[in-house]
Amino acid sequence: MTDAALAPAPVLDQEAKTEFPIPANVFAEKVVSVQHYTDRLFKFRITRPASFRFRSGEFVMIGLPNAEKPVFRAYSVASPSWDEELEFFSIKVPNGPLTEHLQKIQSGDTVLMRKKPTGTLVNDALIPGKRLYMFSTGTGVAPFASLIRDPETYEKFEEVILTQTCREVNELTYAKELVEEVINDPLVGELAAGKLRLHTAATREPYPCQERITTLIENGKLFEDLGVPRLDPAVDRGMICGSMEMINDTKAILEKHGLEEGSNASPSTFVVERAFVG
Numbered sequence: 001m002t003d004a005a006l007a008p009a010p011v012l013d014q015e016a017k018t019e020f021p022i023p024a025n026v027f028a029e030k031v032v033s034v035q036h037y038t039d040r041l042f043k044f045r046i047t048r049p050a051s052f053r054f055r056s057g058e059f060v061m062i063g064l065p066n067a068e069k070p071v072f073r074a075y076s077v078a079s080p081s082w083d084e085e086l087e088f089f090s091i092k093v094p095n096g097p098l099t100e101h102l103q104k105i106q107s108g109d110t111v112l113m114r115k116k117p118t119g120t121l122v123n124d125a126l127i128p129g130k131r132l133y134m135f136s137t138g139t140g141v142a143p144f145a146s147l148i149r150d151p152e153t154y155e156k157f158e159e160v161i162l163t164q165t166c167r168e169v170n171e172l173t174y175a176k177e178l179v180e181e182v183i184n185d186p187l188v189g190e191l192a193a194g195k196l197r198l199h200t201a202a203t204r205e206p207y208p209c210q211e212r213i214t215t216l217i218e219n220g221k222l223f224e225d226l227g228v229p230r231l232d233p234a235v236d237r238g239m240i241c242g243s244m245e246m247i248n249d250t251k252a253i254l255e256k257h258g259l260e261e262g263s264n265a266s267p268s269t270f271v272v273e274r275a276f277v278g
């Protein structure tokens with residue numbers, strides 16, 4: 001007899017309607033909607049457990065109920081802390097252990113979420129300032145999608161500047177639509193109007209701005225485009241989310257301008273988080 005034949009049959013968890021029992025530290029939530037942007041990017045929204053609390057900008061671990069030991073991956077919650085649902089903005093990695101399946105989810109499917117949120121891209125980790133820069137590449141925009149919808153961000157900063165750099169122009173659609181929505185939102189719109197601005201760049205296609213964010217900071221074009229002074233540690237604050245290389249390069253530039261890295265335990269003038277490992 002084979003090992004597979006000896007293995008216990010999967011149990012149907014009646015409450016979550018999944019084939020395997022759900023561990024106590026995991027929520028099983030329903031997919032509410034899915035929107036595909038490109039063959040590499042999609043957004044999905046799930047129900048929010050009544051007991052789940054998080055700070056805008058934090059991340060959680062997401063998985064699928066497709067195995068006894070599901071693969072969990074870190075995901076920034078893209079919706080703000082007040083939202084009744086939870087939104088995520090995801091990559092589709094070819095043959096990626098999680099996203100090869102996650103990209104196929106549909107409304108009504110179950111998504112698993114570990115109960116504990118965490119992260120450094122939160123307002124609490126920055127000391128007060130005038131202007132908040134959110135520097136992102138690709139799905140690194142997700143935590144900022146949460147923060148730009150949180151009224152606290154506008155109570156704390158007079159100007160909020162979101163930058164996103166992608167390879168292709170259509171990868172910028174999620175952020176562009178979102179900023180438009182935020183400005184027209186009945187709850188946050190009034191606070192965000194005149195404060196929130198988006199600066200986008202596409203590096204591999206013809207686009208008005210085709211340079212990396214590091215180049216744009218160093219050559220001053222970012223500040224010229226926005227009509228603001230160059231970085232000043234007395235008034236400017238930063239949050240960085242992207243690849244390891246983008247983070248290290250941007251961090252070095254901010255440090256050269258006198259900003260210092262902070263954390264939840266020790267708030268300062270900028271904070272960083274990886275958008276993915278690898």
Ligand SMILES: Cc1cc2nc3c(=O)[nH]c(=O)nc-3n(C[C@H](O)[C@H](O)[C@H](O)COP(=O)(O)OP(=O)(O)OC[C@H]3O[C@@H](n4cnc5c(N)ncnc54)[C@H](O)[C@@H]3O)c2cc1C
Binds near residue numbers: 077093098142143278
């Ligand atoms: C703190 C943190 C927050 C994260 N938040 C998000 C998020 O909000 N949205 C999201 O899509 N991913 C996010 N990620 C990445 C995510 O955890 C997974 O890596 C991703 O979902 C792919 O999972 P996978 O199992 O299919 O492939 P993996 O085995 O995890 O990844 C395979 C390879 O794909 C590449 N890759 C993985 N994720 C990305 C990405 N997001 N952008 C570009 N290339 C990538 C890397 O080269 C990686 O080595 C986050 C990672 C960390 C550490």
